[in-house]
Amino acid sequence: MQSLRAALAHGPISFERFMEIALYGEGGFFRGDTIRSVSDGDFLTSPEVSSLFGVTLAEFVRQEHRRLGEPFRLVDVGAGSGSLLRSLLAECPVEAWAVEVSPPARDSLTRLLPAGRVVTSLVELPSPLRGVVIANELIDNLPMALAQKNDGEWRERWVGLEGDTFVMVDADPRPEVLDWLNRFAGPVAKGGWVEVQSQAQAWLSELMSRLIEGSVVIVDYGELAENLSHRREAGTLRTYRGHHLGPDPLLEPGTTDITADVNFTALIATSEESGWTTELFRQDDFLRKYGLDERLAELRSREVMAVDAKEKLTLRSERIGGETLLHERGLGDFRVLVIRKGR
Numbered sequence: 001m002q003s004l005r006a007a008l009a010h011g012p013i014s015f016e017r018f019m020e021i022a023l024y025g026e027g028g029f030f031r032g033d034t035i036r037s038v039s040d041g042d043f044l045t046s047p048e049v050s051s052l053f054g055v056t057l058a059e060f061v062r063q064e065h066r067r068l069g070e071p072f073r074l075v076d077v078g079a080g081s082g083s084l085l086r087s088l089l090a091e092c093p094v095e096a097w098a099v100e101v102s103p104p105a106r107d108s109l110t111r112l113l114p115a116g117r118v119v120t121s122l123v124e125l126p127s128p129l130r131g132v133v134i135a136n137e138l139i140d141n142l143p144m145a146l147a148q149k150n151d152g153e154w155r156e157r158w159v160g161l162e163g164d165t166f167v168m169v170d171a172d173p174r175p176e177v178l179d180w181l182n183r184f185a186g187p188v189a190k191g192g193w194v195e196v197q198s199q200a201q202a203w204l205s206e207l208m209s210r211l212i213e214g215s216v217v218i219v220d221y222g223e224l225a226e227n228l229s230h231r232r233e234a235g236t237l238r239t240y241r242g243h244h245l246g247p248d249p250l251l252e253p254g255t256t257d258i259t260a261d262v263n264f265t266a267l268i269a270t271s272e273e274s275g276w277t278t279e280l281f282r283q284d285d286f287l288r289k290y291g292l293d294e295r296l297a298e299l300r301s302r303e304v305m306a307v308d309a310k311e312k313l314t315l316r317s318e319r320i321g322g323e324t325l326l327h328e329r330g331l332g333d334f335r336v337l338v339i340r341k342g343r
């Protein structure tokens with residue numbers, strides 16, 4: 001990637017900066033011509049797996065709308081192709097906005113929402129904002145720094161160039177990185193790697209400062225800090241491409257999705273320090289709370305009753321899609337953080 005080589009021309013850069021350019025810079029993974037989160041893309045998200053994700057979230061939005069009254073807006077941040085908004089709005093037609101940095105995803109969203117309601121940053125949203133903000137699989141894509149615990153001491157891992165090859169470079173941890181690690185890394189074994197997610201906290205703080213009343217729903221893979229370290233001692237940083245795990249993040253930047261498990265402890269701390277209340281669910285529990293089991297039971301009985309073979313098949317595939325959202329070790333194991341402010 002030319003933009004990465006240019007950034008490295010004057011010496012190593014933090015992994016956070018590397019990830020930012022690799023995903024969002026010139027030639028970056030989310031800057032190309034294609035939408036990544038679709039079936040012929042690189043990974044599949046819950047709203048792309050089943051419209052029942054949006055249909056079920058619509059019940060949450062409906063209840064929040066009832067609680068908050070008007071004015072009320074729904075915002076999807078990192079809205080991708082618009083699949084979530086499409087299925088949600090069909091059930092619960094409220095005023096909706098999308099925030100997206102990827103040009104092809106924005107094109108798709110402008111076909112769904114009225115002119116002016118697809119924006120590139122939180123700053124462009126109406127102010128003051130009241131309502132529900134959803135971010136499905138956004139946080140895991142926000143740039144993060146990398147650190148490793150060696151002999152009880154934290155070291156940062158930056159990225160440098162050796163000839164034509166990107167390599168990890170040892171660096172003293174920056175004070176803000178050290179501060180984050182001391183608060184949120186959780187238990188880490190000697191040699192363990194941690195992704196430092198302060199940009200996610202900054203994003204959430206910015207959002208909370210704009211939302212005067214309402215709720216934020218963050219859905220992603222990840223865990224509380226104390227459980228994250230047990231998942232993988234080598235950290236959870238990884239890449240995806242073409243629906244499979246991809247190569248090391250340094251090998252082919254621009255062609256892979258760089259991601260890591262979300263540290264929900266850090267997000268909860270940011271929310272509660274600002275006086276917001278938080279509830280953390282597993283995705284399967286959250287979707288059940290808002291009626292997915294009942295929707296699946298209805299599909300099952302319609303499937304049994306259907307006489308037309310094609311209709312039976314359609315109902316069956318809808319049901320299987322919905323069940324996938326609840327898979328105990330798959331999408332059902334994602335976390336849903338609900339953050340609330342106001343009445």
Ligand SMILES: C[S@@+](CC[C@H](N)C(=O)[O-])C[C@H]1O[C@@H](n2cnc3c(N)ncnc32)[C@H](O)[C@@H]1O
Pocket residue numbers: 030037045046047048077078079080081084099100101102105120121135136137138141142
């Ligand atoms: C993994 S995809 C998820 C897309 C969609 N939410 C879904 O569930 O299908 C992450 C999306 O977030 C977008 N994104 C990343 N950082 C963003 C930011 N700071 N603001 C808005 N969108 C962002 C990316 O362009 C990408 O489309």
